Amino acid sequence: MDASTRKLRLMVYSSIMASLMAVGAYIAIPVGPVPIVLQNLFVMLAALLLGGRWGLISVCVYLLAGAVGLPVFAGGTGGLGKFVGPTGGYLIGFAIAAWLIGTISEKGRGNIFIDAAAMLIGTMVIYAIGVCWLKVVTDMSFAKAFSVGALPFLLGDVIKIVAAASIARALRPMIAERLMVPRTT
Secondary structure (H helix, E strand, O other): OOHHHHHHHHHHHHHHHHHHHHHHHHOOEOOOOOOEOOHHHHHHHHHHHHHHHHHHHHHHHHHHHHHOOOOOEOOOEOOOHHHHOOOHHHHHHHHHHHHHHHHHHHHHOOOHHHHHHHHHHHHHHHHHHHHHHHHHHHOOOHHHHHHHHOHHHHHHHHHHHHHHHHHHHHHHHHHHHHHOOOOOO
């Protein structure tokens, strides 16, 4: 397989992950201004499976689809307004987290503990940006923004981290096999 075929496959995988993020947004449980969703599970998976660069690209494809109005955000919504609403910080946090998780994971070469640490760091970044943005947009105190924008999701995110690590461990060998580029000597 040549480099252009590998790049095409990475584009396809990135598109699939962006689609899964959209599906994850439809699985939403409203619990206040920030719903419980599975988007972040697929953000983490994209990063673990595709690495920092292509994980970021997949999140950017997802965010671009939502920005142009496709109903890919929580509750089947879309549009630029979502970026300035209560959940805008979380959306931006997804992109940064995907790059961080993927970059750290690549350096860890599949070590499950490094992957878990990468996802924990990525989740903290999502919360840091998301909660701060929620505070600004809603004029809540920081404590209130944290209590509605992070606290209800912590246990679920630990479960998502465990699930993402397990899924990535199972899928990585298959994806790596399909992305192999033989060395020329």
